[in-house]
Amino acid sequence: MRTMSSRADLLDTEAPSAPFSDGILGAAQVRAQHSGLLLRLLWQAREVSRADLSRSTGLSRSTISAIVADLLDTGLVHEARPGESRGGRKPILLAFNDDAYYLVGVDMGATHVSVVVTNLRAVTRSWATQSIAVRNQPEASLALITRLVDESLARLGADASQVLGIGVSVPSPVDPDRPGRLLPLILPKWRDYDIIEHLGARYDAPVFMDNDANVGALAEVWWGGRREGVDLAFIKVAMGIGAGFVIKGRIHRGRHGTAGEMGHTALDPNGPRCVCGLTGCLNTLVGSDALLARAKAGLVDAPNSLLKGRLTVDKLVDAALAGDPTAQEVIGFAGRTLGVGVANLLNLLAPDVVVLGGGLTRAGALLMKPLEETVSNMSLANAVGRTQIEVSQLGERGVALGAATMALEAALDDHTLFHSRGLATV
Numbered sequence: 001m002r003t004m005s006s007r008a009d010l011l012d013t014e015a016p017s018a019p020f021s022d023g024i025l026g027a028a029q030v031r032a033q034h035s036g037l038l039l040r041l042l043w044q045a046r047e048v049s050r051a052d053l054s055r056s057t058g059l060s061r062s063t064i065s066a067i068v069a070d071l072l073d074t075g076l077v078h079e080a081r082p083g084e085s086r087g088g089r090k091p092i093l094l095a096f097n098d099d100a101y102y103l104v105g106v107d108m109g110a111t112h113v114s115v116v117v118t119n120l121r122a123v124t125r126s127w128a129t130q131s132i133a134v135r136n137q138p139e140a141s142l143a144l145i146t147r148l149v150d151e152s153l154a155r156l157g158a159d160a161s162q163v164l165g166i167g168v169s170v171p172s173p174v175d176p177d178r179p180g181r182l183l184p185l186i187l188p189k190w191r192d193y194d195i196i197e198h199l200g201a202r203y204d205a206p207v208f209m210d211n212d213a214n215v216g217a218l219a220e221v222w223w224g225g226r227r228e229g230v231d232l233a234f235i236k237v238a239m240g241i242g243a244g245f246v247i248k249g250r251i252h253r254g255r256h257g258t259a260g261e262m263g264h265t266a267l268d269p270n271g272p273r274c275v276c277g278l279t280g281c282l283n284t285l286v287g288s289d290a291l292l293a294r295a296k297a298g299l300v301d302a303p304n305s306l307l308k309g310r311l312t313v314d315k316l317v318d319a320a321l322a323g324d325p326t327a328q329e330v331i332g333f334a335g336r337t338l339g340v341g342v343a344n345l346l347n348l349l350a351p352d353v354v355v356l357g358g359g360l361t362r363a364g365a366l367l368m369k370p371l372e373e374t375v376s377n378m379s380l381a382n383a384v385g386r387t388q389i390e391v392s393q394l395g396e397r398g399v400a401l402g403a404a405t406m407a408l409e410a411a412l413d414d415h416t417l418f419h420s421r422g423l424a425t426v
């Protein structure tokens with residue numbers, strides 16, 4: 001379930017709630033539902049005539065015309081150009097105004113904060129990213145988020161009233177019962193912080209928050225160029241490994257939002273202890289820290305390696321791509337080990353597509369070839385045969401775009417969010 005700010009909840013309770021037996025409010029409710037339906041159709045179709053809207057909804061031409069007149073007044077829809085004639089007068093095509101509002105997507109990782117500002121079609125208008133030790137610095141991380149959002153809006157000459165909503169992705173499961181909170185087990189220093197409350201108060205806008213792998217999966221489904229209706233698993237390979245599932249068009253969150261905690265599946269019951277308290281979790285083998293430790297150990301036998309000096313995942317990937325044997329061994333190990341995790345995932349879920357994202361995937365075939373070999377050795381033949389395994393094409397902005405998409409999805413599901421941002425009520 002998406003999570004909503006208290007502001008949006010308040011609006012919900014203020015919305016007309018009288019039963020349909022009340023003639024006046026009943027009609028208003030029906031009209032609001034119709035206008036929401038038309039908005040979503042207009043967004044999906046990009047350009048559509050009133051006659052097409054009437055055909056696809058079954059609503060009368062006069063009802064369509066009345067609602068469209070109101071939508072034109074709001075600025076969310078405009079008359080674009082004459083369309084093809086079907087025998088009579090050329091119809092005027094209506095278009096959704098993608099630039100009527102901004103969406104803000106915040107990607108809060110373990111060691112960075114990134115902020116994307118997009119239009120209502122996920123076209124990036126501003127991008128900013130900065131390193132910070134998020135885990136240990138809640139106060140400074142929240143301050144950095146607001147600074148990056150403020151600076152981005154200032155660059156665009158925009159103010160908060162033009163922001164339709166803010167989506168935040170976090171490196172933690174998000175419990176729908178505690179929607180603004182991070183899991184204290186993983187991020188104890190964030191115990192007293194409610195991110196939704198903080199940003200909602202700062203920007204007076206609806207705020208949505210979810211786990212990074214979940215919003216990564218959402219971004220792949222919306223903007224990854226895939227056919228509608230595919231069951232998709234997104235695996236984020238970063239400080240830790242997380243998976244997000246979109247099944248039948250909806251994110252599968254599981255109980256308390258902890259579905260997809262792939263990094264904490266046990267690969268080696270006798271392995272090292274994980275921050276979660278279990279032993280031999282996938283994260284203890286291929287999380288960033290584990291890989292960098294492995295690279296460091298490899299340097300003992302390779303004094304001339306490109307990996308000398310301060311080690312980072314970026315440096316590891318660059319060295320592997322440049323042909324450094326120590327770096328390539330580490331990436332190959334990561335591929336084989338992640339392959340075990342992906343094979344298990346395929347055997348359990350058998351999605352249509354598995355998409356991998358995160359900094360390590362920049363290694364390309366060096367990572368993916370051993371991964372795919374392991375998968376084909378370890379998962380049922382038919383599961384492999386049907387599942388595509390790909391690297392995300394959305395790049396480093398994917399998760400932030402997915403975060404922004406939460407706000408768009410919410411507004412298209414509930415068009416009163418558009419109205420709450422200053423549009424006349426339809």
Ligand SMILES: [Zn+2]
Pocket residue numbers: 263264265274275276277278281283
């Ligand atoms: Zn663990």
